[in-house]
Amino acid sequence: MLALALGLLALRFLPGLPSAGMLLLMAACALALLFSRGYPLGFFLLGLAWACCSAQWALDDRLGVALDGRTLWLEGQVVGLPEAADGVLRFQLQDARSRRAELPARMRLAWYGGPPVLAGERWRLAVNLKRPHGLVNPQRFDYEAWLLAQRIGATGTIKSGERLTPASGLGSWRDALRQRLLAVPAWGRQGGVAALVLGDGSGLTAEDWRLLQHTGTVHLMVISGQHIALLSGFLYGLVALLARLGVWPQRLPWLPCACALALGGALIYGLLAGFEVPVRRACVMVALVLLWRLRFRHLGAAWPLLAALLVVLLLEPLASLQPGFWLSFSAVAVLALAFAGRLGAWGWWRGLTRAQWTTAIGLLPMMLILGLPVSSSGPLANLLAVPWVGLVVVPLALFGTLLLPVPLLGEGLLWLAGGALQLLFALLGLIAGWLPAWLPSELPWWVWSLAALGAALLLLPAGVPLRLPGLALLLPALLVPAQGPEDGQADVWVLDVGQGLSVLVRTREHSLLYDAGPRFGDFDSGERIVLPSLRALNLRRLDLLLVSHADNDHAGGAAAVAAGMPVARVISGEPARLARSLAADACESGRSWQWDGVTFRLWQWPQAASGNPRSCVLQVEAEGERLLLTGDIDAAAEQALVQSGFPLASHWLLAPHHGSRSSSSQPFIDAVGPQHVLITRSRHNAFGHPHPQVLARYRAAGVAVHDTAYAGALHLRLGKWLAPRGLRSEARFWREK
Incomplete structure (x- = not known):
């Protein structure tokens, strides 16, 4: 399993993809090694071959060079939730067809001053098409890698268009629900409520995102593994509590029922969020953790994490191109390391505080190498915000959405959820003003290696020697001196x-x-x-x-x-x-x-x-x-x-x-x-x-x-x-x- 995972992950670091002939040779060598019981190398080559093949399919689906910069009339269906900001409407178009050329399966389009567009509608559009292209700078965000990970084969600007068919399907239902949520008075935080219920962050302002970034709480306002896990844990805990109190039906074994209910809740929540790649990743992880709890607990905590990694990468090898993939699995691994093998039970407050500081230290090397903002106030902000969002805001938002058909009740719960969010953002504003985030510099490999080693030492259990020297190993990464050119240059x-x-x-x-x-x-x-x-x-x-x-x-x-x-x-x-x-x-x-x-x-x-x-x-x-x-x-x-x-x-x-x-x-x-x-x-x-x-x-x-x-x-x-x-x-x- 580890060798297969390493082969799948190796795709992220390739400067170029092998040719078709090389891929066939790689797959043949992998099968030969597997038959001769050379399992590690065989599974590594098999994972690498599958990842390269999947990436090549995505590259082959890009807009042709001859069409780059041309304007074509095309037809397609709007997928996902359109985003509107400052007079610009952005959405994705799927299964687009044109009589003049073959087009990619999925495109990301922008319409300046365009009419309202709903998910699930079919449109005929005149689009100035462009091949995926991003700005390349010393900063680390790579727009082309993001587009490829989304399997978007073209971008474009819409010149004009006409609606062919009205909205239909799941996307239409989600869009209608979003409009309903945005229409409910919620202390001006309707966009935040929609983000927590549907995974649609378009209702949050640039200032909101800046505040979340400074306090390291961006993960709280997008439907991520944390939200899926919270809902699943709540449903699992509810059944366990009923069984402990003796009110659960004796004829039904409580553990399989608790796991099934928790998985069902995760899938429904994921469906609300559009089942995009991060949500699918979270649902896979929850499913494997529940399976581990049901049948394979004796194998240890590392098994469900590795199994989830494999399932996610086998289904979508390009997931490794996204920073969120590395952060989510690293966070789970850090928490597993921090809480595994500790003697005695911890109170909830001690567990929560330990989770925050271990996550902050454990994810620091990953944040440094990805070039993501590092929030100095993140542990404190998350210590307050995680339970507030998980135990107050999300339940109010979900129950309010569920009870919207009931007059006043659903809207009242959403109003309370918006008020809770307003309090949270006010508090985050104070924390961000006190300790804003900082953007890390590009580090030499040896400085980053020392930081990773230092973080690993600090995460060791209390009583293990050499923990404190780990702090000294972190300092070079945090205090890199500025190095300008020589005099006269x-x-x-x-x-x-x-x-x-x-x-x-x-x-x-x-x-x-x-x-x-x-x-x-x-x-x-x-x-x-x-x-x-x-x-x-x-x-x-x-x-x-x-x-x-x-x-x-x-x-x-x-x-x-x-x-x-x-x-x-x-x-x-x-x-x-x-x-x-x-x-x-x-x-x-x-x-x-x-x-x-x-x-x-x-x-x-x-x-x-x-x-x-x-x-x-x-x-x-x-x-x-x-x-x-x-x-x-x-x-x-x-x-x-x-x-x-x-x-x-x-x-x-x-x-x-x-x-x-x-x-x-x-x-x-x-x-x-x-x-x-x-x-x-x-x-x-x-x-x-x-x-x-x-x-x-x-x-x-x-x-x-x-x-x-x-x-x-x-x-x-x-x-x-x-x-x-x-x-x-x-x-x-x-x-x-």
């Missing part, structure tokens, strides 16, 4: 923020961020991309935030960055148009300074009359190697820059205005004489950036083009005279080159 990261710009320049002791990416609706790249990337690079403060100008694609994320870490000073080409909270100073054309042997120079066109030409231009020079960051200046501003006497010659040039046809004029390119040009933009952007004529000019001048849309975030060491490294070049079998 600069680390430059051109982040992949889509249709926008954000560039980090870091010397040995100082750091500067040039622009902070866009903000579109509820997606703030400053909060979602830039800040996590800065944290992953072990940056804890900024000496200067330079916002070239106030357009959204450059300044949209600036407020989130300034709110998320200390910023000593803000400079902008358009300070009056920025948020007041930034308190920006004006760009001082002609100003220059040095940090750790690296020279910085500013320039701005004083005659500029609008936003783009007013961009504050920055040149960075390290050991004679120069980088020119140009914002969105146009051809007129370029001409003024050429004539200004500014030392323009640079080896690296950020293409003005993302490669727009209105910029990158030939005289400007000749004056700069770059060897490399950096282009930041999103694939298939509506502006046509970069323009083919601009690319032709750069290539005719012998300039190497580096595009974040294809390379991901770009890293270069100014002063070393080396080629840049694109993060998309790191081999991942799910990542498109």
Whole structure:
């Protein structure tokens, strides 16, 4: 079983998938080894072959390259619960058909300003289709891996559409129930109630999710193994209590009935939640634990955990691509280790407190390697929130939903559930303000290994020697010193923020961020991309935030960055148009300074009359190697820059205005004489950036083009005279080159 599990898990770490011939050879070797009783290696190869085969099927179901960026009319059925936020409707379409092309089985679509869409409806839609593609940055969330794990073969933006058939099926019933829950007055917490009953988190605001993240309580507001286990445990305990009191029917053996009732409750709750992958995983774990309790208790607690891991991975090998998979099984393993083999019974309070601190320590190495926020207040917040949600909020929400047909009673219970949630969020707000979460840096493998060993030592039973030294082994991971480049050199990261710009320049002791990416609706790249990337690079403060100008694609994320870490000073080409909270100073054309042997120079066109030409231009020079960051200046501003006497010659040039046809004029390119040009933009952007004529000019001048849309975030060491490294070049079998 262990060998089979390791083979299935190995998929997550493969840089590429083996060919069909290699897969057949692997399967044949596995069968031969099994027949010759070479069980460990045979089962490992069998698990790896099945996982690779399943992953290849998912990759083969992606949108064809010829259809990438094209608009097609198609028909399909809405599955899952549509999510609406800030005027954008997002939902998944299944079994889509088009007369012009073969389409993936499942797609994720967005409709800006579209009409209401219900689960179970069939629609005819005009969709601009795209192959699965995500932004690749130092931060760890991988959107392409998430899409593949969901077996989503395409994304797209809807241009227009018409409803063909009304809603039907289970999805329609869940959507109607969601609308009913959202219509019940519940202290403004209807979205939270719907999240606990249906697993639909779209009713929670961005501020709610931020609060949950800071306090390490995100798991409480999504239907997870904890909620499934609580309901199953309640039903099991109810039958056990009735049997102990002597009121259970003697002709019915109480243990099989308790297990059957607990499993039935878990499956019904999972059905309410749409039976998505995390819920299926929780139901499998509950089923195997109940089977273990019924027939196999003598085998020990590790058996149901390993069996659940195998069942989940055999049914869906791509589950290992999701962080939730690793966290859920790690949490169960940590709790099993913490409570197994202890002598004597513990009171409920001691058991609850031990569960919280052991989980916090045990999951720390996993959080570090996954790059997830680590909540310092998590143990305290969970100590209060877990029993409150499990024993008060969830029962009230479920019973209220069940009794909705009874006038006033169901709505009254839901009103109480909303009030309980309101109290919880008020308390979490106080805790988060006191101890916010922190994003871990990317750790060397040896530091992470020490942290994992230290956590394992701390989880050993009391009285075992060497427990306290485990705390010392954790400290290097928590106190990693910032390491900048050598004197006279600069680390430059051109982040992949889509249709926008954000560039980090870091010397040995100082750091500067040039622009902070866009903000579109509820997606703030400053909060979602830039800040996590800065944290992953072990940056804890900024000496200067330079916002070239106030357009959204450059300044949209600036407020989130300034709110998320200390910023000593803000400079902008358009300070009056920025948020007041930034308190920006004006760009001082002609100003220059040095940090750790690296020279910085500013320039701005004083005659500029609008936003783009007013961009504050920055040149960075390290050991004679120069980088020119140009914002969105146009051809007129370029001409003024050429004539200004500014030392323009640079080896690296950020293409003005993302490669727009209105910029990158030939005289400007000749004056700069770059060897490399950096282009930041999103694939298939509506502006046509970069323009083919601009690319032709750069290539005719012998300039190497580096595009974040294809390379991901770009890293270069100014002063070393080396080629840049694109993060998309790191081999991942799910990542498109």
